[in-house]
Amino acid sequence: MTFQGWFLILGFVAILLALTKPVGTWLFALYEGRRTPLHTVLGPVETGFYKLAGIDPNQEYGWRRYAVHMLLFNATLMAFTYAVLRLQGALSGNPQGLAGLSPHLAFNTAISFTTNTNWQSYGGESTMSNLSQMLGLTIHNFLSAATGIALAFALFRGFARRETKAIGNFWADATRVTLYLLLPISIVYATFLIASGVPQTLSGVVDVQTLEGAKQSLLLGPVASQEAIKMLGTNGGGFFNANSAHPFENPTALTNLVQMLSIFLIGFGLTWTFGKAVGNTRQGWAILSAMVILFLAGVTVTYWQEAAGNPVLHHLGVAGGNMEGKEVRFGIAASALFSVVTTAASCGAVNSMHDSFTALGGMIPLFNIQLGEVVIGGVGAGIYGFLLFAILAVFVAGLMVGRTPEYVGKKIEAREVKLAVLAIAVLPLMILGLTALSSVLQQGLAGPLNKGPHGFSEILYAFTSAVGNNGSAFAGLTANTPYYNGLLGVAMWVGRFFIIVPMLAIAGGLAAKKYTPESAGSFPTTGGLWVGLLVGIVLILGGLTFLPSLALGPIADHLAMISGKLS
Template sequence: MTFQGWFLILAFIGILLALAKPVGLWLFALYEGRRTPLHIVLGPVERGFYALSGIDPNEEQGWRRYAVHMLLFNAILMAFTYAVLRLQGVLPGNPQGLAGVGEHLSFNTAISFTANTNWQSYGGESTMSNLSQMLGLTIHNFLSAATGIALAFALFRGFARRETKAIGNFWADMTRITLYLLLPLCVALTIFYIASGVPQTLAGVVEVQTLEGARQSILLGPVASQEAIKMLGTNGGGFFNANSAHPFENPTALTNFIQMLSIFVIGVGLTWTFGKAVGNTRQGWAILSAMMILFLAGTTATYWAEAAGNPVLHSLGVAGGNMEGKEVRFGIAASALFSVVTTAASCGAVNAMHDSFTALGGMIPLFNMQLGEVVIGGVGAGIYGFLLFAVLAVFVAGLMVGRTPEYVGKKIEAREVKLAVLAIAVLPLTILGFTALSSVVGQGLAGPLNKGPHGFSEILYAFTSAVANNGSAFAGLTANTPYYNGLLGVAMWIGRFFIIVPMLAIAGSLAAKKYTPESAGSFPTTGGLWVGLLVGIILILGGLTFLPSLALGPIADHLMMIRGQLS
């Protein structure tokens, strides 16, 4: 570990914290439906959309109606994307003349991008046409991200409102978030990426002559625009197979830093927005403090493991940290930080291969996802996932002080606790169930490249990434098969929508409750004790649930490594 490495990590955290309030203020304006400076230009577009679609943005919806509209919208988008991919061979915008995508891969990809997972069982540049990238995939990058933020807004209203059944209007939330947040930020980021050397063209291939005199085909496309929303919307799906290790997606150290900030910036802002929505910004800072403690711990562990390197290689006289699978332009510190950022959020973009990390270095990204990516988390998904843990934490705190649990003025009763447990249980049940199945059936065992603990880690990582809607791959697993495409597709759908519906039910239940002022007997939810309780509940639940699987995978792999055995 070096001074430069720690300077990068601490500078990243410092800039991120400085952005929390400004971004949170903008998000709060959208949450309340307030006018922004962009309304001068984009206001007519918003009103035109409502007029064409017959939507009244002022009509409030209960949680059931909000959920039904959200589910139907996403189901229709998934079917549309499936059709685009299957018909790719006969559609325009296909300069390489690529054939239509197969049925099981189209199924997997359509669900993947609908669920904000962006798991890719294919090489983007060799499988998807420009039209498929723009119409089928990039549109999802915007709308799945907007869906996550809209759902966070709905839950915030549940905590903030009193004695009402309404939690907002799904269509108004989606429109405002897309028009006034995602679109303008992505325009600015796209211009920055183009200036940094990222291609933005409808051309498919450029033929060049190498220094040796040979001819080489270089694939191009509308990369910069997809790169912008890929990071900002915590999507992670790369235009190129190498993702953010590809110089056309991530050409410089500055673009690498901006990409990491883009992944976290909306999630960080949402914590401040939550505090503002419930009338106490200290609530938001407490949540962000707990998130940053977990983030810094994970980053430290990963950086230490990768900087320490492999003792087997050290015994052979190869000094230094573990550079296998790293992007040499950025080095160990930037790759370790990127891996924690992308798995603490539901992004999944990578600038290094996690399969090539040391066993413990690869375990931290895996554990981040198993916690439900509540450490900052994806756009919207992180904060509402974290608030589910807050419901359980305040329930435990209520038992300790001997009274009905309360959080931000709302009594947390049996209904909310049961729904929170139901939502949180989705991850371990699906991840461990599908991993166990794939570890014993022939079609599942045909996927891993390695045997033993490392091969098990490859399977465990794939289903963890799918259910957590992350999309990063451990590498080494052959996933483009009917078995894995089908099962991972089902896992992604369950991981996205089987958590959302109970969460919206909690929002509806809380919105109908009266406000209960804090009293001398209330458990404080803004101080250090509360932050420690939140961190403890998350780690205890995650550890108790996933420690056995981690012991069979990366922990066993680490023990083999220090004994001189390699997978």
């Protein structure tokens, strides 16, 4: 580890902390439905959408209606994308003349982008036409991100409101987030990427002459526009198969830094928005503090392991850290940081191959997702996932003080605790169940490239990434098969919406409750003790649940490595 590496990591966190309040303030304006400076230009567009769709943005709904609207919207988008991908060969915007996707790959991809997972069983440049990339995929990068933020707003209203059944209007929330947040930033962001050398064209292939005099065909397309929202919306699906390791997606050290910052930007801001919504910004800072502690712990382990390198290679006389699978343009520190950022959020973009990390270095990205992607987390999904853990933490705290637990003025009773447990239990049930199934079935065992613990890690990472709606791949797993495309597709759908519905039910129940003023017997939820309890609850639940599977995979792999054996 080097001074420059730690300067990058700590400077990265410092920049985000400086941006937290400004971004959170803008998000709070959207949460409340107030005017912003952009309303002068985009206000008529918003009004036009509502008139065209027959929606009254001022009409609010209970949690059931909110959930139905959200589910119908996403199911319709998924069906639309499936049709675009299947009919790709007959549609325009296909300069390479690519055929339509197979039924199982179209099914997997449509669900993947609908759920903000962006898992890729395909090579983007060799499988997807420009039209499919733009109309089928990039549109989801906006709308799935807007859905996540809208859902976070709904839960915030549950905590903030008193004795009401209404938690907002999904259509208004999603529209405002798209128009006044995601779209403007993406336009500026894409312009920056174009200026940095990222292609933005409808051309398919350009032939160039190499320095050796040979002819090489370069695949191009509307890359910058997709790259901007894939990072900002924590989507992660790359135009190219190599994702952000490809120089056309991530050409410089500056674009690499900006991409990492954009992955965390909204997640940081939403913590401040939550505190503002409940009338105490210290609540938001407490949640962010717990998130940052978990994040820095993960970065420390990954950077330490990758900088230490592989002892087997050291014994053979190859000194230095582990550069296998990493871009020499970025090196170990930036690659380790990117891997933890993208898995702490539900992004899934990668600038290096996690399969080539050391065993413990690769375990941290895996463990980040298994924690429920609440270490900053995806846009909206991170904060509402963390608040589910906060409900359990305050329940434990209530047992300590011997009274009904309270959180930001709302009593946390049996209903909220049961629903939170139900939502949190989705991840281990699906991840461990499907991993176990694939570890014994012939169709599952045909996927991993490696045998032994490393092969098991490849299967475990795939289902962890799918259920956790991350989308990053450990690499080494052949997933473009009917078995894996089908099972991973189901895992992504369950991992997204089977958590959202209980969360909305919690929001509806909390909104109907009276405000309970803090008293001498209340457990404080803004200080260091509360932050420590939050971190402990997240780690204990994740550790107790997933430690046995990690022991069979990366931990066994690490023990084999230090004893001189490689998978």
